[in-house]
Amino acid sequence: MRTHRSIIRILRTCARSEDALDLAPLRKRHVPSMLMATFDSVSTDVSTRGGILDVLHCLASSPTAAVYLVEHAGILSWLRLLLSSAAFWQVCMQHVLQCVL
Numbered sequence: 001m002r003t004h005r006s007i008i009r010i011l012r013t014c015a016r017s018e019d020a021l022d023l024a025p026l027r028k029r030h031v032p033s034m035l036m037a038t039f040d041s042v043s044t045d046v047s048t049r050g051g052i053l054d055v056l057h058c059l060a061s062s063p064t065a066a067v068y069l070v071e072h073a074g075i076l077s078w079l080r081l082l083l084s085s086a087a088f089w090q091v092c093m094q095h096v097l098q099c100v101l
Helices: 002-016 020-028 031-040 045-059 062-071 073-085 084-101
Strands: none
Touching: 002 020, 002 031, 002 045, 020 031, 020 062, 031 045, 031 073, 045 062, 045 084, 062 073, 073 084
């Protein structure tokens, strides 16, 4: 899982960039869709799921990437399913506990 975390850290850096050149490879390789699929995997730990949500949040902050997420990656359907899943609430609880402790 250590490799996953470092990859997610790199993706978060790319996603925060306002430069369209940084976002283009992510879109071309369908990275957001792969991140959503990885989040849904039973083998993904809570920490990695939190990182995936961070990357998707960074992407959604960019208007161009947000349009891609809605029109091509199916993020709205994924979010609807996510809100009804236990995995999402597990990640939320971990973040809350980290803030409190």
